Amino acid sequence: MNAIDLTPLYRSSVGFDRLGSLINHALTTESTPGGYPPYNIEVLDENRYAITLALAGFSQEELDIQVEKGVLTVRGNKHAKDERTYLYQSIANRTFERKFNLADYVEVTGADLSNGLLTISLVKEIPEAMKPKSIAINQNSNVLEHKTEEKSTKGDKAV
Known part of the structure; x- marks a missing residue:
C-alpha cells in the first residue's frame, strides 16, 4: 500500500x-492476527479514556503494561502449560502483544484486572502553558512607543 x-x-x-x-x-x-485479544476503547468524558481488553484465563503476573515514546504496549505471556485434556477448547490462552498509539499529553493513570477484563485508565492532561489563553488588547500601548520616540528626538534637538 x-x-x-x-x-x-x-x-x-x-x-x-x-x-x-x-x-x-x-x-x-x-493488525494482530485474529484480533486477539479483543478490546474496547471508551471515552469517559472530554479528557478521560479507558481501554478494556478481554483476557480470560490470564493472571496479573502474566501481564505486562508499558508506555514508551507515546506507545502503550500490553503483553500477555502464559508461563505454564495446561496439563488438562480437552474435548473442545475455544478459550484462547496464548501469548499476545497489543499496541496503542497515545496522543500528546495522554498519560496512563492506572490498570485494573477484574473478571477477566483488563481496564487501563488514561487521562489527557494538557500543560497549563499549552492551554489557550486570551490576550488583552491595551489601547494605551502606542502611547508608550510615542513617548519613547519623543524623548529620543528631544534629546537629539538639544545636542
Missing part, C-alpha cells in the same frame, strides 16, 4: 509530522 502524501498539510502547518507518521504506520502495519 502506498503512503499518503501529506505535503499540502505540511505547507500550512507546523508540528504535524508525528500525525503523518502515525497515519502511514496505521496504513502499512498489519
